[in-house]
Amino acid sequence: MNSASWHARITCGRETGAGFLVTERHVLTCAHVVARSGTEEVSVSFARAEDALPAKVVAHGGWDGHDTAPGDVAVLELDRSVALEPAEFAAPSDAYGDPPRRLVAYGFPKRFEEGTLAEYRATADQLIDGEWVQLEAWAGHGQPLAPGFSGAAVTLADSGRVVGMVSSAARDPGIRNGRMLPAQVIARYWPRLGELIPTPGYGPADKKRLRELVLARGPEFDGRPECSPERLYSDAVGAFGPPLPAGGFGSLWNATWYLLSEVPDAEAVARFAARLADFTEDAPTRSALRAWPSRVPDDRARPPLKAPGRAAAAGTQPWSPILVEIEPSGSGDHQFLVEVSAYNGRHRRVVGSRALPADRVRGYALERIDEAYHELEPGARELIAFVLPRRWLNTDVAHWQRSADDDSPLGSFAPLVVMDLERRRSGGLQHKLLQKWLRLDGQSAARLHRIGCGSLGQDPVRLTIGLRRGADMVGFASPPRARGTRRLFQASLNAAVPVMLWPRSGCRGEHRDGVREGCAGEAFLDRLAWHLADLPPSELPFHIHELRELAYASEDPDPHWAYDLVLLWEDPRYLPDPTGYAHSPVG
Known part of the structure; x- marks a missing residue:
């Protein structure tokens, strides 16, 4: 065995x-060893130190005094640092194997003031009551576990690295077994230990930062099931990931540490951090959680910035959409599910997903x-893209105040489009949209179909069929509010027209005796047709953004004709739809 000097003798x-030294000033032991620390002095001595050092209990696992109670962990802080190398830890799985690994504990039973060794092995990697691993003697002779071994480090015989801590021994001397608290279980009770235990994918600095973020704030639960540790875990591992452990998690840290130490998918804990960010009200902490880890490992590098399946127009960069999906949550008439994602090529990162009452949707x-x-x-x-239910496509999202500190309209800040939620969910319509864009890529100009105030009596089915064959863009003279306009609007969506434009206000399109002289809707279509002439449809978000900037900045007493212009624009190649979170956050 490695002649480690970090083994400690604890008296209380x-x-x-x-016990065993884990930092230059901290020692781990069992809570029952220092149970009387409130009234009795605690001292710690090391084999290579001349004097015993006073210590105090600075962390406790919550052990309640019963033999089988969980949390039999205590962290002692020495009154000064010691010049000894602390213990090193093995990976959680290293304690087990076939053949079994030989494990060694260094304890201080009666008549062994200098300490003695006991050799054991783990019966299996199965946790008893979610807490302990059973130990059985390596051989039928030698030193058994006994009082004085409690708190001893259990180490690998070949490397001396720590895999756990002795917590109890069989009461019957004829039964040569005992129990070990694995190191990863101890880290539930003292989160700082997690930085010392090897885990795949993340080093000590990453884990320290995550621990600080999780313990500093965490979410404001308000009893909401969608931000419980169990729900956040399920969102992180997905529908086919490891199931919840029996009993769930007692805290956010327990869920975090379980993902780090028990779940093979190293990406899961990063998804957990991003999901946790969504329920953290403190903005700096939220940003730090979402950015964790600060570096992107080589095997998780982002894909190159390009739109899948297409070349960008000459002289332009491909779009990188920020997708905002708003829909009824299904949990009440005034509850909505809002999910915001950012795309880089086919890489999608969910920034936030929350079920909210109507009055909090815009701010969130x-x-x-x-x-x-x-x-x-x-x-x-x-490109800011709002995905909205069909009946809300006329919502004034482009006019939303950009932020609490910026009164300018969101539509003046960046290109902004809307998309139809129902159409985005339709496999058939998405396929037709892809076909339309592939054809448009080879055309020099797009065909605009006008639906003016005198066109509202046409048959919607015939319009759908005709638009599938003969239109690339549709312009409406009036908003989709009146019944006739709504029917033709739906017909255009069903035709998989990639681009649709209309005014949010103005003419209602309800002329009963033909188009009136000076109709605002027809004038709108005339201006629109002139403005769109020779513009590539793929670049319309940019050109409409420029037009909105002119309209918002106009000092003319009459509103600019494009002030209320709405652009529905959808190219599925820029918006692949991988699952962001595996579960809806609706509780």
Whole structure:
């Protein structure tokens, strides 16, 4: 065995036990060894130290005094640092194997003031009551576990690395077994230990930062099931990931540490941190959680910034959308599910996903849109895309105040489009849209179909069939509010027209005696047709953004004709739809 000097002898009143140095000033032992620390002095001595050092209990696992109670862990802080190398830890799985690994404990039973060794092995890697691993003697002779071994480090015989701590021994001397608290279980009770235990994918600095973020704030639960540790874990591992452990998690840290130490998918804990961010009200902590870890490992590098399946127009960058999806949550008439994502090529990062009452939707969406910019590459060409239910497509999202500190309209800040939720969910319509864009890529100009105030009596089915064959863009003279306009609007969506434009206000399109002289809707279509002439449809978000900037900045007493212009624009190649979170956050 490695002649480690970090083994410690612990005394507290009449109780003697063992422990081990884990930092230059901290020692781990069992809570029952220092149970009388409130009234008795605690002292720690090391084999190579001349004097015993006073210590105090600075962390406790919550052990309640019963033999089988969980949390039999205590962290002692020495009154000064010691010049000894602390213990080193093995990976959690290293304690087990076939053949079994030989494990060694160094304890201080009666008549062994200098300490003695006991050799054991783990019966199996199965946790008893979610807490302990059973130990059985390596051989039928030799030193058994006994009082004085409590708190002793259990180490690998070949390397001396720690895999756990002795917590109890069989009461019957004829039964040569005992129990070990694995190191990863101890870290539930003292989170700092997690930085010392090897885990795949993340080093001590990453784990320290995550621990600080999780313990510093965490979410404001308010009893909401969607932000419980169990729900956040399920969102992180997905529908086919490891199931919840029996009994769930007692805290956010327990869920975090379980993902780090027990779940093979190293990406899961990063998804957990991002999901936790969504329920953290403190903005700096939220940003730090979402950005964790600060570096992207080589095997998880982001894909190159390009749109899948297409070349960008000459002289332009491909779009990197910020997607804002708003829909009824299904949990009440005034509850909505809002999800904000950022795209880089086919890489999608969910920035926030929350079920909210109606009066909180706008503020939440705007806040997460702003944070989504952190996910875009420096050279990315942003596009804010709102996915809305069909009946809400006329919502004035382009006019939303950009932030609490910026009164300018969101539509003046970046190119902004809307998309139809029902159409985005339809496999058939998405396929037709892809076909339309592939054809448009080879055309020099797009065909605009006008639906003016005198066109509202046409048959919707015939319009759908005709638009599938003969239109690339549709312009409406009036908003989709009146019954006739709504029917033709739906017919155009069903035709998989990639681009649709209309005014949010103005003419209602309800002329009963033909188009009137000076109809605002027809004038709108005339101006629109002139403006769109020779513009590539793929670049319309950019050109409409420029037009909105002119309209918003106009000092003319009459509103600019494009002030209320709505652009529905959808190219599925820029918006692949991988699952962001595996579960809806609706409780």
